[in-house]
Amino acid sequence: MCLSIAACGAGLAPDAADTSAAAARKMGGATQAATQLAAVVASTSNVLPLPGDDVMKKLGESIISSAANAKVITTAPGAATGTIFYVDPSGSDSNNGTSQSTPWQTIQKVNARTYSPGDMILFKAGGSWELSVALHPLGSGSAAAPIVIGAYGTGAKPKLSAKNIAQPWTATDGTTHYASDALYLENQQYYEIRDLDISSKPDGYTGTAAETAKLFDRRGIHIVGGNNTTQTILQGFSLHDLYVHDVAGEWQSVSGTGWDPSKRTAGILFEIIVKGANGLPVVANPVDVTGYQPTWFSNVTIEKNVLVNNSFGGIIIKQLAAWGVRQDASGPDYDVTGWYPNTNITIQNNYLDHNGSDWAADTIYLTCSKDSVIRHNVSSGAGTSGIELYYTDNITVEWNEVYGAKQKPTGSDSNAIDTDKATTNALVQYNYLHDNGDGILLCGFLYGSSVYRYNVIKDTDPGKRYMNIHGDKGNNYIYNNVFYNSSSSASTFVNSSGGSAYLADSNNFEYFYNNIFYSPNATSTVADGTSVTYDNNSYYGVATVPAEDTHAIIGDPQFMNVLAVIGGAGNTVNLNGFKLKAASPLIGAGKVITAHPSTNIAVAPMVDLEGKSVVGASTDVGAYVVQPDIINMTVSDTANAADWAIKRNVQVGNALYGDRTLTITTLPSLYLGGDWIRTANDSKAYTGTTLVTFTVTRNSTVYIASDDRITTKPAWLAAWTATTDKLTETEGTVVRAYTIYKKEFAANALVSLGAGGSTSYNNYAVIVKPLIANMLVSDTANAASWSALSAIQVGDTLFGDRSVTVNSLPAAYVGADWIRTANASKSYTGATLLTFSVTRNSTVYVAIDDRITTLPAWLSTWTSTPDKLIDNEAGTTRQFSIYQKSYTAHSQVSLGNTGSTTYNNYTVMVK
Incomplete structure (x- = not known):
């Protein structure tokens, strides 16, 4: 660990102390930053629309079963733009270190040099180092040529163990703590860290709650910034293909110690600090930043790593309270003066397992950050939260699998995802959250806003909640999710662990639309209150449906095959069983979402859990869309346009018109189940050339059912082919017949239909069926x-x-x-x-x-x-x-x- 700020600062690249940093922050980061983030997103290894990352899950599980499976997997470094330095336990510090035949031996030798952009520090595969000091190379890379810390050769990842590092420091309460880092960087940037096996497990430690004495102020990888007299952005970090495990860090809670001293131990920790005379970060509540200007991180990518049994957390991103705590603000922008968040943090395609430690809590804890993404991670066995956001803005959490989160002897909460205090504009979508304590914790104290959509929340612990509303100020939109209970016990789908007051707060609002609440036990519950709104939700096995849900669909949603839904340990995620059968009453029964008031989260583009576009004036209930065949309808008869509607799943008994109580009496089976347009009968009086246009999304046949009493058909229908089929409808006691005409259209074709051809008899009906x-x-x-x-x-x-x-x-x-x-x-x-x-x-x-x-x-x-x-x-x-x-x-x-x-x-x- 670096003991001198002057020595550490010597490694700072010239562009680190950027005097235009404040302007860049206000602009949401430089153009280069945005470009780098886009490149990271494009390189995501999991291209399939599935929560989690099956490849990383299998790799992580194989390493847990046998640590020997932690192999060097990065390709050879190739030609470096700088110098490659090699380190081997059997080497010698008297060597020059620049070839595999003349490697260095010790970490102290590595730490004695200041490195330049493009340099590489490579440890021999299969080598092992028990550290007495942290690995802390000096110097910074550049955007074009980062410094690489990694491995060479084949076989096991090089092992760096910090179990013997114990640098004492005294807390404000007089207690002595011991700091321990395996890899440490300070006020440095542009680093790629890869292919290392990093741990900090004291001898005899087994991870039980009774082993408090063995816990230190430990971190595996510790990257810090601070003590800067000008505003500073530290950027360009890529951490990948690492195995970070058994970091036995002590556990300090926010409520117990305050923000700055809390939750600073992790497998990987990025934080801003102020250093004391002892060369260690000042630990106080709060840390005094007098004389210093804000520092923050940007363009950090943490991907394709396996992190196991690290406490307090697996991956933690923090900022000091002076620059990271958000004060009260209002939507949709939630602008806060004096807030200097980390930006463009990408945490993706990691496997995190905390099942083996009572002290291992959050697997991902992202705080004091904005414009960032957490995607395609697998979290198993977290304590407190699988993924927790705190003091954040504009974070997307998507395509993650979180399971086995539990209340541990050392903690309290047990949820999969927690959008916590002063978290705004959080978009949480396409996640599979199963077999946890609580499913989702809405803990928006101070203020907050979030959108939860197209997630599957399956099976929570008895006495817990699928959706725990526990905040006192915010706007949260929860739509098109599946809340599924597979057990015979009753479930609490929606409620608050803090009591009914949280469901009746005049400053806190939750909106539940288009969700499926499913339980085989008919006594499951969905709590209501004055601050909670329900509409267009599906209820099966719910004892009392909220009275305000006037568009509720009660009964079997007709899932494809819920028994086929799998995930969790040893399994590739498969959620297809939650697709809807063609006859499901949920098809087309949803509420169209057009906005998220008091947020900056756009509705579009929006896709379902399978990647299908959610478009048009009709939507389905649940997380899967049954492909709509009709979109973008425009009715020229503006006087009656409100009575036209795109509908799904045409059936005998449907009302044929939006302005008449006439029902379909008979319809040949070929046409049943098709998308269709419920027209307005009064539009028969429209005499313009074009009455309606719409687009078909697939190669389709469009059918027009025209009233047989119209003997002179409109001219535009001459291009259509008459079939021998009839639709019939009943008007009182009179049955009317309609001949069905057809015409084929290619996918994405615009269909244009004229007037019905008679102002006396009924308007036509429209049915669309795809080729298959x-x-x-x-x-x-x-x-x-x-x-x-x-x-x-x-x-x-x-x-x-x-x-x-x-x-x-x-x-x-x-x-x-x-x-x-x-x-x-x-x-x-x-x-x-x-x-x-x-x-x-x-x-x-x-x-x-x-x-x-x-x-x-x-x-x-x-x-x-x-x-x-x-x-x-x-x-x-x-x-x-x-x-x-x-x-x-x-x-x-x-x-x-x-x-x-x-x-x-x-x-x-x-x-």
Whole structure:
């Protein structure tokens, strides 16, 4: 650890003390910073729309099972722009260190040098160092040439253990503490740290609550800034492919010690400090910053690391109270004077496991920061919170899997995600939170605002809450989430651990829209209060539905297959079971979200948990959208436009018009379940050229049902084909018949319809069906992973349950409608695996794995083509031969099983 601020400052690059820092902060960071963040986001390793990171989970679990699996995985450093220095336990400090044959030996030798941009400090794979001082190289890199601290060779990651470091300091209460860091940087920037095994586990320590005496003021990687007399941004940190574990840090709470002394121990800690005469950070409540100007971090990326059993936390980002605590403010901007947050922090694709320590609490604790993202992390066994935000603004928390958070003997809370005090404009989406104490803690004291959407919250501990409202000032929007209880015990979906007063606070507001509350126990509860609003939610197994939810949908939501939902230890996340069946009453029953008042969080662009766009004047309830086929409707008859509506899932019994109580009496099965437009009957009086326009999102057939009493059809209908099918509706005791006309449209085509052709008789109805309709999968166990899609392309994910992609496909097939099957359905042995209808004359193509040498009997009536689909299975390519068969419009296509339980399932395309 550096004991002299002068010595540490000598390593500061010329651009670190940036006199324009305040301006950059007000602008949200420099252009370069924004560019770097965009590059980081684009490089996210998990490109599939799945919470967590399955690759990192498997890696982390393998390392926990055997530490020998912590291998050097970064590619060789290649040509350095500076000098490469090598360190080997069997080396010698009398060597020059610049070749693998002349390496240095000790950390002290590494610390004695000031490094330049582009230099690399590489430790030998398999080497081990028990530290007596922290690794603290001096100097800074540059944006173009960071300093690299990493590994060379193959095998185990180099081990740096700080268990023997114990530098004493005395707290204000007179108690003695011992500081210990494995790797330390101070007022330095532009560093890449990778491929190290870092720990600080005292001998005999097992992580139990009784071992208080073994806990020190410990950190694995400790990066600090401070003691600067000009405003300073420290930036350009990349920490990746690290194994940081068993950092036995002491536990200091905010309520116990105040902000500055609290929660400063972690596997990885970034913080701002003021140093004392002893060379250590001043620990006081608060720290006196007189004579110093604010310092903060920017452009920090922490990714692809495994962090296990670190206390207090896994990853912590902090700022001093003088510059990091937010005072009272109002939305939507929540501007606060004197606030100097860290910016552009990216924490992604990490595996964090705290199951083995009673002291290991938050896995990710992001504070005093803005314009940052936490995504694709896996958190298991946290105490207090899996992911906690405190004094933050404009943070996105997405695609994370958090499970096993529990109340530990050393802590209190036990939630998956906590948007805590003075946290504003937090966007929390696409996360899978399961088997925790509380699911979500809304702890917005002082003030706060957040949006929670398209998350799955499954199974909380008995007596806990899926949504714990525990703040006293804020605006929180909670929509299109699934709250699912799989147990036979009753669940508390919404309530407050602080009592009913938090549900009736005149300054604190929660809005619940389009959520599914599902429990097999009919006595589960959803608490209400004057500050809580419910609308358009689905309730199953809820004892008392909030009276204010006048658009509540009560009953079975008709999930695809909730038994297929998996995640957690040893499992790849699969949430497809929460998709809705075609007949679900939740399709089109949602509230359209147009704004988030008192926040700066934009509604659009918005996609569901599968990545489908949520657009148009109709939406579904829950976290998955059933692909809308009609969007962007414009009605020229402005006098009656309010009575027109895009609807989903047309059925017998539906009201045909928005301004009449006429119902559909009969409708052929081909049309049932289609998207449709409920028109206004009074629009029959409209005589303009164009009555309505809309866009179809997929290759589709549009159907017009025209009143048979109109003997002279409008001229525009001459281009449409009359079918022999009829829609009938009932007017009192009179049944009216409507002939159905059809016309085909390509995906994204604009459909323009004229007036009905009569001011006396009824207006027409509109139904839209995609080319592939009425799909039914007999393999119910895996049906949720099947989906009908448009426009197959190279690069598409081939199976709904495997990360296998289309590597190549002949041009004739590119753009075809297709069915993404489930690979696991190859095990289905029933005679019929799949049926669907085609809405026009079509050729159906089946691509079957060439390794299946005995083709299924049903394929004998199909014609073999010379074409191949080729997939990519983690670098291995497989060929699929393509077979074809022609079908007439409205035909049912029936396909059997794949003919092999060993090789890949088939893929279906339609043109």
